[in-house]
Amino acid sequence: MLDDRRIAYYSMEIGLSSEIPTYSGGLGVLAGDTIRSAADLKLPMVVVTLLHRKGYFYQKLDEQGWQQEEPVRWVVEDYLEPLPARTTVEICGRTVHLGVWKRDVVGESGHVVPVYLLTADLPENTEWDRALTDYLYGGDKFYRFCQEVILGIGGVRMLRELGYQSIERFHMNEGHAALLSMELLDEFMKQEGLKSITLEAIEAVRQKCVFTTHTPVPAGHDQFPLDMVQSVLGRKELLEIKEIFQWDDCLNMTYLALNLSHYVNGVAKKHAEVSSHLFARYTIDSITNGVHAATFVSEPFSELFDQFIPGWRSDNTSLRYAESIPKLEIWQAHHAAKDALVQYVNRTYNAGMDVDVFTIGFARRAASYKRADLFFYDIDRLRRIAKEVGLFQVIYSGKAHPHDQGGKELIHRIFEAAGKLKNDVRVVYLQNYDMHIARMLVSGVDIWLNTPQPPLEASGTSGMKAALNGIPSLSVLDGWWIEGCIEGVTGWAIDSFQKNESVVRDPRDYSHDASLLYDKLEKVTLQLFYQDREKYLNIMRHCIAINGSFFNTERMMHEYVLKAYFL
Numbered sequence: 245m246l247d248d249r250r251i252a253y254y255s256m257e258i259g260l261s262s263e264i265p266t267y268s269g270g271l272g273v274l275a276g277d278t279i280r281s282a283a284d285l286k287l288p289m290v291v292v293t294l295l296h297r298k299g300y301f302y303q304k305l306d307e308q309g310w311q312q313e314e315p316v317r318w319v320v321e322d323y324l325e326p327l328p329a330r331t332t333v334e335i336c337g338r339t340v341h342l343g344v345w346k347r348d349v350v351g352e353s354g355h356v357v358p359v360y361l362l363t364a365d366l367p368e369n370t371e372w373d374r375a376l377t378d379y380l381y382g383g384d385k386f387y388r389f390c391q392e393v394i395l396g397i398g399g400v401r402m403l404r405e406l407g408y409q410s411i412e413r414f415h416m417n418e419g420h421a422a423l424l425s426m427e428l429l430d431e432f433m434k435q436e437g438l439k440s441i442t443l444e445a446i447e448a449v450r451q452k453c454v455f456t457t458h459t460p461v462p463a464g465h466d467q468f469p470l471d472m473v474q475s476v477l478g479r480k481e482l483l484e485i486k487e488i489f490q491w492d493d494c495l496n497m498t499y500l501a502l503n504l505s506h507y508v509n510g511v512a513k514k515h516a517e518v519s520s521h522l523f524a525r526y527t528i529d530s531i532t533n534g535v536h537a538a539t540f541v542s543e544p545f546s547e548l549f550d551q552f553i554p555g556w557r558s559d560n561t562s563l564r565y566a567e568s569i570p571k572l573e574i575w576q577a578h579h580a581a582k583d584a585l586v587q588y589v590n591r592t593y594n595a596g597m598d599v600d601v602f603t604i605g606f607a608r609r610a611a612s613y614k615r616a617d618l619f620f621y622d623i624d625r626l627r628r629i630a631k632e633v634g635l636f637q638v639i640y641s642g643k644a645h646p647h648d649q650g651g652k653e654l655i656h657r658i659f660e661a662a663g664k665l666k667n668d669v670r671v672v673y674l675q676n677y678d679m680h681i682a683r684m685l686v687s688g689v690d691i692w693l694n695t696p697q698p699p700l701e702a703s704g705t706s707g708m709k710a711a712l713n714g715i716p717s718l719s720v721l722d723g724w725w726i727e728g729c730i731e732g733v734t735g736w737a738i739d740s741f742q743k744n745e746s747v748v749r750d751p752r753d754y755s756h757d758a759s760l761l762y763d764k765l766e767k768v769t770l771q772l773f774y775q776d777r778e779k780y781l782n783i784m785r786h787c788i789a790i791n792g793s794f795f796n797t798e799r800m801m802h803e804y805v806l807k808a809y810f811l
Contacts, residue, residue, distance in 0.1 A: 246641065247291045248287045248288055248410075249288045249408055249410070249411065249414045250284075250289075250410065250411060250412045250413065250809075250810075251287060251288060251289040251290070251402060251411070251412070251414065251415060251655065251809055252289070252290050252291075252293045252399075252408070252411045252414050253275075253278065253282075253289055253292070253415045253446040254278065254291075254292045254293070254395060254396070254399055254415065254416050254420075254424060255271070255272070255275040255291070255292075255293050255417035255418070255419035255420075255421070256271075256293065256294065256391070256392075256395060256413065256417075256418065256420035256421070256796075257271055257272030257293065257296075257300075257380055257381075257382070258272050258275040258276050258279070258291070258293045258359065258380075259272040259273035259274075259276035259277075260279075260347055260349070260359065260680055261276075261323075261679065262278050262321075263318065263323060263719065264318070264323050264324075264347070264677040264680045265296065265300060265316040265318055265378065265639045265678075266294070266295070266296045266299070266361065267380070267508070267679075268300040268380055268381060268609075268643070269608075269609045269643070269677075269738075270427070270608075270609065270703075270704070270705055270706075272460055273679060273682070274291075274417075274533055274535075274705060274797075275417050276536075276539075276679075276803070277360065277534070277535050277536035277539065277705075277797045278417075278534040278797055278800070278801065279291055279349050279357050280348075280349055280351070280538075280539060280797070281534075281536055281797035281800070281801045282351075282357050282801055283349045283350060283351030283352075283355050283356065283357040283752060284351040284352045284353065284355075284557075284798065285351070285355075285375060285798065285801055285802075285805075286351065286353060286355040287357070287801065287805070287809075288451045289357050290357070290358055290360070290403065290408060291357060291358065291359040291360065291633055292347075292359075292360050292362065292402070292403065292421075292694060293359065293361055293362070293395070294361060294362050294363070294377045294380075294391065294394065294395055295324070295345055295358070295361035295362060295363040295365075295377055295807060296318060296321065296377065296379060296380040297318075297363070297365060297377070298312065298316055298379050298380060298382075299313065299315065299316030299318070299379075299380060300316070300380040300381065300643070301313035301314060301315040301316065301377075301379075301547075301643070301646060302315065302316050302317075302676055303594065303675050303676040303677070304645045304675060304676070305655065305673060306674045307659075307660075307696045308502070308655075308659055308660075309655050309658060309659025309660070310609075310652065310655075310656055310657060311644055311652045312343045312645070313646045313653055315379075318618045320345065320484060322345050322699075323347065324345040324361060325347070326344075326345050327341075327343075327344050327345065327346055327360075327406075329344050329399040329405045329406050330342065330343060330344075330405065331398060331402045331404075331405045332398075332434045333397050333398045333401070333432050333775055334395055334474055334477075334478065334548060335376075335390055335393060335476055336475055336478075337372070337766075338370075338373075340364055340369055340372070340373045340376070340394070341364070341368040341369055342362050342363065342364055342366070342394060342398045342401075343362070343363050343364075343365075343366050343401060343562055343686065344360050344362055344363065344402055344406070345360070345361045345363065346359065346360055346361070348556075349490065351374040352519070352538070352558045353558070354355065354525045354694045360402060360406065361403060362377060362394055362398055362399060363393070364376040364377045364394060365377065365378070366379055367789070369557050369566040372489065372591065376391060376394060377394060377671060378389050380645075381645065383467060384580045385469075385472065385710065386472060386476075386780075388466065388468075388475055388533075389466075389468045389473070390606075391420075391570060392420050392421070392422075392423055392497065393423055393476060393477070394466045395420060395421050395424075396420075396421045396424040396426070396427065397424065397426065397427045399421065399424055400414075400424050400428065400431075401427065404741060405767045407656070409530060409802050411452075412452065412809075413452060413453075413454055413808065414428065414452055414453050414454070414668070414807050415453075415454040415455075415456070415539075415804075415808070416453065416455045416505070417456055417458075417466070417629045418456065418457065418458050419455070419457070419466055419497035419498040419500065419501045419777055420497065420729040421465065421502070421546070422455075422498075422500040422501040422504075423497075423499065424453075425449050425453055425501070425504035425664060426449065426482065427448050427503075428445070428449045428452060428453070428491075429441060429504075432445045432448050432449060434533075434602065435776065440481070441481075441482075441485060441488075446504065448503060448776040449504050450504055451506050453501070453504050453506060453510045454505055454506070454507045454508075454804075454808045454809070455501040455502060455505035455506040455507070455513065456508075456509050456510075456511065456531075456704050457498060457501075457502075457508065457509075457510055457511075457519055458511055458699055459700075459702045459707065460515070460518050460522055460613075461613060461700055461701065465496065465497065465498040466496075466497040466535070467494045467495065467496045467497070468494060468495045468497075469493075469494055469702075470490065470493060470494060470569030471493065473495045473552065473553075478552075481523075482583055483495075483594075484548060486544045486682050487503070488500070488503050498523075499523075502523060502526050504569060507526050507807065507808040507811075508527065508529065509525060509528065509529045509530055509531045509807070509808070509811040510529070510534065510702065511530070511531065511532065511533045511534045511574070511702050511703035512530060512703040512723050512724045512726070513530045513532065513704060513727060514699060514700075514701075514704040514722065514723065514726050515703060515723065516528050516529060516530030517530075518699045518702075520721050521730055522794040527742040531797075531800060531804060531807065531808075532703065532724055532727060532795065532800070532806065533705050533708070533714065533724065533797075533800060534613060534705070534708060534794075534795050534796040534797040534798070534799055534800035535705050535708045535709050535795065535796055535797060536796070536797050537557065537560045537563070537792065537796045537797075537798070538557045539683075540682075540683055540686060540687075540709040541687075541712050541713060542577075542578035542581040542584075542683065542684075542687035542688075542714075543581075543715050544576075544578070544580040544581050544687075545577045545578075545712070545713050545714070547577070548569065548573055548574070549563070549566075552565070552566075552568065552573075552659075553565050553566065553569075553584070553718075559798075560792075560793060560796040560798040560799065561793050561794075561798075561799070562793070563712075563788055563789060563792045563793035564789045564793040565789070566714075566788035566789040566792070566793075567785055567786075567789045568647055568786055569785065571778065571781040571782075571785070574714055574781055574784055574785055575616065575777075575781055575784075578687075578713070578714055578784065579599070580584070581684075581687040581688045581713065582687075582689070582690070583600055583604065583688075584684065585603075585639075585684045585685065585687070585688025585689070585710045586598070586599045586603075586688070589639060589672055589674070589683060591685050592629075592636050593672050594673070595670060595672040597637050597639075597670055598635075598637070601635045601636060601637050601670075602634060602635065602636040602637070602690050602691070602769075602770055602773045602774070603636070603637050603638075603639065603688070603689045603690045603691075604619075604637070604639070604690070604691055604693050604718075605638075605639050605675055605685045605686070605688075605689030605691070605693065605695070605697075605710070605715075606619070606638065606639070606640050606641075606642075606691050606692075606693045606762070607639075607640065607641040607642055607674075607681070607682060607685050607686075607706060608642050608694070608704075608706065609642055609643060609644075609645075609651075610643060610644035610652070610654050610655050610656075611644070611645075611648065611650075611651050611655060612648075612650040612651060613696060613697045613700045613764065614695070614696050614697075614701075615695045615696060615697055615754070615757075616640065616642065616654055616655075616658060616695070617654055617657045617658055617694040618757060618758055618761065619638070619693065619695065619758075619760035619761065620657070620658065620661035620665075621754040621755065622758060622762065623661060623664050623665060625670055625762050626665060626668070626762075627668045627669070627766060629762065629770070630668050630669050633666065633766050633770045633771070634770040634771075634773070634774045635669075635789050636669060636765075636770065636795065637638055637669060637670040637671070637672075637791070638669065638670070638671045638672075638675065639672055639685060639689060640646070640671070640672070640674065640789075641673065641674040641675075641677040641681055641682075641685065642655075642657055642661030642677050642723060643676070643677055655673065657746060658671070658673060661674065667745070681761075682709065683709075684708070686706060686709040686710040686712075686713055686715060687710075687713035687715070689710070689715060690715070690773060691713050691715065691716055691717070691718050691769055692706065692710035692716070692717045692719070692735075693717075693718050693719065694705050694706070694718075694719035694720060694725065695719070695720050695738065695761065696720055696722050696723070696759065697703060698720060698721070698722040698780035699722055699788055700722070700775060701720070701722040701723035702718075702723060703723045703724050704722075704723040704724055704725065705724070705795075706792065707724065707728070707735075708724065708728070708792075708796070709724060709786060709788040709796065710787075710790065710794040710797040711734070711792045712788065712791075712796075713788075714784035714785065714787050714788050715784070715787060716734060716735035716736070716783050716784065716787050717729070717734070717735035717736075718735060718736045718738065718761070718764055718765070718769060719735065719736075719737065719738060720738045720757065721737045721739055723797060725737070727737060727795075728795060729739070730786070730790065732783070733767075733783065733786050733790070734783065734787050734791050735787070736764050736768060736769065736784050738757055738758040738760045738761050738764065739760065739780075742793065803805070
């Protein structure tokens with residue numbers, strides 16, 4: 245029955261599949277993995293997001309690596325089911341009508357988690373209003389705030405129209421949906437016959453709300469000018485309650501979510517620590533992210549796990565038994581996944597890559613703090629390592645936000661470096677990064693590289709996906725890797741900051757971290773891969789058994805159940 249659903253999960257973006265472009269990157273893919281594990285675990289969950297008819301964007305890169313964006317073209321009817329339910333929200337004093345489409349996510353046991361995608365693209369609306377749900381993270385601040393009104397306020401109203409009256413927990417995946425708390429306040433006041441917001445009403449809403457914050461980077465915390473908020477909402481009385489709705493003369497969606505949630509968490513232990521400093525008035529717990537194992541384990545490894553660890557899809561902790569899988573079988577599965585990746589890259593990009601050459605993978609959102617170009621800091625040293633120690637090749641992928649010029653320049657710099665190295669090191673940048681490309685990359689490379697500027701990496705999940713496929717990480721100690729790195733066992737650390745270091749380095753100075761990266765590449769990873777394959781295979785097995793068995797959304801969802809949902 246509909247009324248059995250006790251958890252409502254809200255996210256501006258959700259990665260349901262590569263064919264449904266309603267996600268931009270890690271936040272959306274995490275949301276999709278969360279839902280898949282909720283279905284596996286038979287959780288009574290329902291999900292709300294927006295129907296982005298034109299997606300995030302389709303990325304094209306020219307020969308110099310300059311990004312161009314195009315709308316994504318997809319046939320909604322091929323993937324989603326339209327429903328007759330309707331609701332409305334008020335935007336700038338006018339009524340905006342909302343429709344809804346549905347996609348069922350089916351778990352291993354057959355349990356269904358319904359995902360409802362809201363749309364303003366209805367004939368009752370004006371042309372401008374019809375486009376409000378078209379683009380993920382598109383437009384300006386005004387467009388974004390209108391979208392957040394639809395997600396938060398419209399999302400609660402639509403669930404009620406659909407028959408969900410007994411939701412006990414509203415989980416906000418980032419602050420985009422924080423306005424749902426305002427709608428819940430209105431519901432409580434109407435139910436209790438209150439004329440104004442009381443402490444009792446605020447506490448009642450707090451007990452229903454859960455908030456997950458995903459980044460310490462300022463761009464991840466939406467803020468809207470009060471005149472814009474007043475214009476869109478027309479609710480002056482709300483803004484007068486400054487301790488709940490207002491911060492520094494703007495509406496800060498993160499603070500709104502913090503103020504009206506009984507449970508708040510960061511997405512790794514270090515991230516929770518950083519967030520507790522950023523938001524010192526609040527108690528912020530940690531639930532480290534994970535990935536959905538069955539989604540991101542490659543076909544060769546799926547077959548291998550089915551043979552040696554039956555039941556791993558519904559019991560991810562059993563992957564610890566990967567230690568017993570013969571090394572030859574591990575290598576054969578890896579070689580099959582690598583061969584598929586190399587064939588795809590060569591066929592699509594005429595890259596001339598060799599399946600027997602040590603292959604480095606890097607695929608992240610192209611944002612400056614992720615420092616995707618750190619690897620190319622010293623071109624001459626890379627040439628020398630390739631010549632004297634062992635050949636290597638590098639595969640990149642990732643999108644820059646359409647308004648992030650720094651991110652676009654970063655991609656361009658990688659193309660420039662690739663051109664300088666072309667006679668010594670093959671480098672290719674795969675355009676239009678999506679879940680399909682991610683699955684190939686995290687299973688087909690030999691090592692996973694990640695070089696963020698500490699402490700700005702909240703969690704990072706790409707390395708977790710790689711670990712499930714036996715791929716060790718070579719990563720800066722930040723985010724999840726602080727928890728997942730056992731040096732020389734599950735991978736290697738680029739220890740960006742030494743203990744008791746008193747010197748504060750300029751984050752724009754790559755020299756220190758680049759030198760540490762090159763040392764590990766030259767003296768450890770390449771040596772092991774080419775000269776001590778047995779030891780490299782031991783590390784590959786440890787990746788699966790230690791990290792793959794823990795850093796998954798099955799474990800993550802158990803933690804949400806115990807800490808946030810059913811207390």
